[in-house]
Amino acid sequence: MMPLLLEELPYDPNQVTPGWIGFTATALVAIVIMALMWDFNRRVRRISDRAEAKERIEAELAEQRAAEAPDAPAGHRADDADGRADEAPPRTP
Known part of the structure; x- marks a missing residue:
C-alpha cells in the first residue's frame, strides 16, 4: 500500500486543527491552574x-x-498546661 498524500486525505487539515480557539482555551486553562497553585501555596x-x-x-x-x-x-507536682495541678489516682488497698 502506498501512504496517503496530503491531497488525498478525506478531510481538510485546516478544519481539524485546534486553531486560535484551541490555543486560547488551553492558555486560559493554564492560567487558571497557575492561579490555583499560587493560592494553594499561599494558604x-x-x-x-x-x-x-x-x-x-x-x-x-x-x-x-x-x-x-x-x-x-519535694514531691509536689507542677501545674500542667491548663493551670491545674495533676492529681494522683486514688490508691486501693
Missing part, C-alpha cells in the same frame, strides 16, 4: 506560619510560668 504557607507562631507562644508561656513559679517542695 499552606499561612497555615504552617500559624502553627509555628502557636508553638513559639506556647514555649514562651511555659518559660514565663517556670520563671514565675516559686520553687515547689
Whole structure:
C-alpha cells in the first residue's frame, strides 16, 4: 500500500486543527491552574506560619510560668498546661 498524500486525505487539515480557539482555551486553562497553585501555596504557607507562631507562644508561656513559679517542695507536682495541678489516682488497698 502506498501512504496517503496530503491531497488525498478525506478531510481538510485546516478544519481539524485546534486553531486560535484551541490555543486560547488551553492558555486560559493554564492560567487558571497557575492561579490555583499560587493560592494553594499561599494558604499552606499561612497555615504552617500559624502553627509555628502557636508553638513559639506556647514555649514562651511555659518559660514565663517556670520563671514565675516559686520553687515547689519535694514531691509536689507542677501545674500542667491548663493551670491545674495533676492529681494522683486514688490508691486501693
